[in-house]
Amino acid sequence: MSEKISFHPEAALGHLLLRWWQGLENDKGTRAELRRAHNLTAVALTAAYQRFYRQALSSGWPEDAAPWQNERLSAIVGLLAHVKSNDGRKLAEIMSEGERPAFSVLRFRRLLEAPTLDDVFLSLRRALPIIGHQANVHQIASDLLHWGDKTKKEWAYSYRWPAKAQA
Template sequence: MSDRFSRDNAYGTILLNWWQKLEDDRASRAILRRASTVTAVALSAPYQRLYRRFQAAGWNANSVSAHDDRLAAIVGLLAHVTQDQPGSPAKAMSHKAPGEDRPLVSELRFTRLLESPDVDSLFAGLRRVLPIMEHRVDVIALADDILFWGDDRKKRWAYAYDWPARSAD
C-alpha cells in the first residue's frame, strides 16, 4: 500500500476515525494542541499510540522515515481542526467571510505558507492559519497535502487559492 491518504484507503480511514474520536478525547487533544513543534508532537503519547495503528496497517513498515515527521505534523495540526469541510485547503483559505471583501487568509500569509521550505515551517504557519479559518478544513485533503508537501502541492495550492483582484488587474 502506498503511503497516502484518501477516504477510500486504510490510512485515510484510520486518520479520519482517530480525528472523529478526538472530540471525546479531550486530554489527547489538549496535549497535541500544546505541542508547538513537529518534534513535540512526535514525542507525545497520543501521537505514538496513533503511529502504532498506522504501523500495524503497513505504514513505513521497514524503517522510520521523513513520512513519520510529516505524519506527526498532520496529527498535530488535525488536533486544531474542529470541522471537516470538504474541498481544497487552499480554496478554503481564500473564502471570504460574509460581508467581507478580503479572503480569510491574506494573500501575504498564504504566500508565506507556499514558501515553507520544510514540514516544520509549514506546521508553524498552518498552526497560525487554522484559527483564522475557524478550525475548518478538509481533514483528508490537508493530510495528503502535508504528506506530499513540495513544489507540486505548492503549485496546486497556488492554483486553488482565489487570489484577490487588484484595481490594476
C-alpha cells in the first residue's frame, strides 16, 4: 500500500506536508508540542499530530493505512517539528559534511542499525540539532515512510565516508 503514498513535492501529500511544515514557523505552540514528544507514541497522542493526520486523510493518506504506516507518519511529523531549514540535500550528505563530520561514522552506523522505528526516530531527533536543524522535508518524509534495507543502503551511499574512519 505504501507504493501509493507519496510525499513527492508534486503530490497532494507532498504539498500538504510542505505547507504544514512552513506553517510551523508561525505556530510555535504546535512546534513546541511536537518537539516535547519523546517517542512515537507521545507524538501520536498530541493534538498537533492528530490535526495533521486529519488533514493528511483529506490529501490522500489512506484511511485504511496499516498501523506501521501510521507510526511512520507520526515519525515524519515528529521529526519535521525539529527541522528549521528545508535543505535540498539528502540527510546523509548533510550529516557527513566537512573534514570531520558533525555526525560521526559511529553515530551514523548506529542510526542505520537501529532495531526499531522508535530508535530511528530518537537517533534522528538527536541528530537534527547536531546538523543545524536542516533536512530536505520531502526526502526525510519519503525515507521514513519507506525505511528499510533499501533506504538504509541509499543513506550509506549518500554518506561521505571519511578516508580514515573515526569513531
